[in-house]
Amino acid sequence: MHLKIAMLGYGHVARELARLLLRKADVLQKEYDLTFSVTGIATQSRGYAINPDGLNLAEALAVIDAGSRLDSLSRSAPVQDTFAFLEACPADLILEATWLNPQTGQPATDYVRTALKLGRHVVTANKGPVAFAYRELAELARQKKRGFFFESTVMDGAPVLVLEREALLASTVNRIRGILNSTTNYILSSMEKGISLEEAVAETQRIGIAEADPSNDLEGWDAAVKTVVLANVLMGADLRPTDVDRTGIVGLTAADAREAVAAGERLKLLCEAVRDGDMVRASVQPVRLPLSDPLSHVAQSSSAVTIETDTLPQITIVEGVTDPSTTAYGMLVDMINIARGRYKG
Numbered sequence: 001m002h003l004k005i006a007m008l009g010y011g012h013v014a015r016e017l018a019r020l021l022l023r024k025a026d027v028l029q030k031e032y033d034l035t036f037s038v039t040g041i042a043t044q045s046r047g048y049a050i051n052p053d054g055l056n057l058a059e060a061l062a063v064i065d066a067g068s069r070l071d072s073l074s075r076s077a078p079v080q081d082t083f084a085f086l087e088a089c090p091a092d093l094i095l096e097a098t099w100l101n102p103q104t105g106q107p108a109t110d111y112v113r114t115a116l117k118l119g120r121h122v123v124t125a126n127k128g129p130v131a132f133a134y135r136e137l138a139e140l141a142r143q144k145k146r147g148f149f150f151e152s153t154v155m156d157g158a159p160v161l162v163l164e165r166e167a168l169l170a171s172t173v174n175r176i177r178g179i180l181n182s183t184t185n186y187i188l189s190s191m192e193k194g195i196s197l198e199e200a201v202a203e204t205q206r207i208g209i210a211e212a213d214p215s216n217d218l219e220g221w222d223a224a225v226k227t228v229v230l231a232n233v234l235m236g237a238d239l240r241p242t243d244v245d246r247t248g249i250v251g252l253t254a255a256d257a258r259e260a261v262a263a264g265e266r267l268k269l270l271c272e273a274v275r276d277g278d279m280v281r282a283s284v285q286p287v288r289l290p291l292s293d294p295l296s297h298v299a300q301s302s303s304a305v306t307i308e309t310d311t312l313p314q315i316t317i318v319e320g321v322t323d324p325s326t327t328a329y330g331m332l333v334d335m336i337n338i339a340r341g342r343y344k345g
Contacts, residue, residue, distance in 0.1 A: 001033060001339050004054075006040040006091035006120075008082060008111055009098040010064055013125055013152075014041075017095065017328035018057045024332065034339045040089035041070055042082050044098075050076035050089045082107070086114050093147075093338065095331060096124040102221040102241060105132030116140045116148060121343075123334040125152035125327055127225045131241055134232040147343030152330030154180065154226045155303045158319040159333075163307070164234050165342065171309040173234045176273045178305035179298040180226040182322065183210045183217040184249050184269045186301045188286075191257035192266070197249070209301055220248035220284045223271050227282050231273035234307065237280035239273075245283040252286060260288045266296040294318075 007014050021036065028034040037054030046063075049055055049070040056073075063070055071078070079085045086094070094115040098108050105128030112129040115122050116137060124130075129137055130150050141148035151161050179185050183204050190200035201218070204210035216222050224244040231237040249269055260267040270287040273280055289296040294316050298304040304318040319326075337343075 001035070003034065003036045003093050003335070003339060004039045004091045005036050005093050005095055005335075006042070006086070006089045007038060008042050008085075008094060008096040010041050010043045010046065010060070010070070011097065011099075012324040013327045013331075014095070014097045015061060015064065016324040017097070017331050018061055020325065020328050020332055022057055028336070032336055032339060034336065039091050040085060042085040042089075043070060044082075047071040047074075048079050048085050049073040050079070050085070052076065052090050082111060083114055086111070086118060086120075091120055093121040093123065093335065095335070096122060096126055097327075097331070098126060100126050100128050100225075102127070102131075102216050102225045105129060109133050109137075112137055112148070113140065116144055116146060119144055119146060121147040121338045123147070123149050123331050123338065125150070125331055127153040127222075127229055130232060131225045131228040131239075134229075135238055141343065147334075147338035149334035149338060149343070150229075151334050152327045154229050155305065155317070155319045156322045156326040157328075157330035157333065158303075158317055158326075160230070160305055160317055161233050162333075162337075163315075168234070168307075168309060168312075171311040172275075173307055173309050174275045175308040176227075176230050176234060176271075176305060177295060177308075178227070178230070178271045178303070179268055179295050180271045180303055180305065181217055181220075181223040181269060182301035182303055183214065184220075184223070185298060185303070187218075187249065188252075188257055188267050188269065189299050191252070191254040192261050194254050194258060196254055197252060218248050218250050220244075220246045220269065223269055223284045224282075227271040227273055227284055230271075230305070231280050231282050235273060235275060235280050237273070237282075239280065239282055243282060245281075245285070247285040249286055263288070265290055268295060268298070270295070 108126035
């Protein structure tokens with residue numbers, strides 16, 4: 001199979017995905033009979049490039065690294081925005097990795113909706129479409145007989161969301177508990193050592209795991225969006241981030257973290273979704289976990305999730321320290337699974 005691919009966004013994750021595609025091209029062909037060409041790249045700040053015959057990915061990487069625009073690589077009529085790009089670019093698959101507004105899910109939700117309506121497969125690393133429009137988009141993909149995959153939206157490339165499709169068959173997920181925001185987990189781990197919240201935030205910004213404005217992490221918005229993704233996909237819920245009972249870590253002190261350790265516990269920002277009859281309740285809040293709880297041992301920028309079902313009492317998946325390459329890997333796996341026809345249609 002040959003897939004023509006268009007990439008929305010060309011930030012850290014998308015560029016790591018481009019490098020991964022180049023590195024794994026021989027493996028994809030040999031093991032999965034899958035070849036590809038990238039027919040377009042769309043960015044907000046570096047322009048748009050479309051070439052029906054396929055762009056040179058190495059050249060595109062060099063252009064971005066040099067601080068230049070992608071327009072010079074285009075071999076098609078100019079486009080003015082991402083929606084026009086989706087219309088004009090000849091592609092079977094859209095790889096979407098644009099920025100996220102965790103309180104609206106835009107603009108990614110509209111990009112994914114448009115791509116599916118145009119009959120394209122979609123792989124997204126963006127939590128917004130799944131948190132704000134999962135049922136609508138999944139049904140649209142089914143109607144169009146196209147794949148809509150999103151493994152990288154929670155815990156990067158770790159196989160969590162794929163469980164619904166491939167592993168937890170004929171099972172009912174009753175409860176999900178997780179440490180899902182690596183920034184706040186790093187901060188809380190640092191505060192156990194007596195480092196103040198402000199100093200710990202500055203450190204996460206220095207090492208690149210927190211944004212210049214870390215409020216979405218500190219106030220629990222990122223964790224709430226990820227909790228909703230898990231609940232919607234694994235539990236059949238229809239939640240939105242505003243439905244989550246959310247409390248962030250603002251206001252916590254190093255003394256709070258050290259007091260928990262002294263009591264044989266650890267302070268964590270716990271994400272939870274619980275089935276309650278026909279409803280699913282979700283929360284994000286700081287909790288002191290006993291050391292007997294596996295989630296209490298998730299340190300620094302690691303993440304973990306524990307899933308409880310009616311068939312398998314408890315499954316815990318722990319992911320180590322991550323970077324954009326692990327998120328890119330999740331997108332690559334989704335691409336392979338679409339090529340293998342793993343989507344429902």
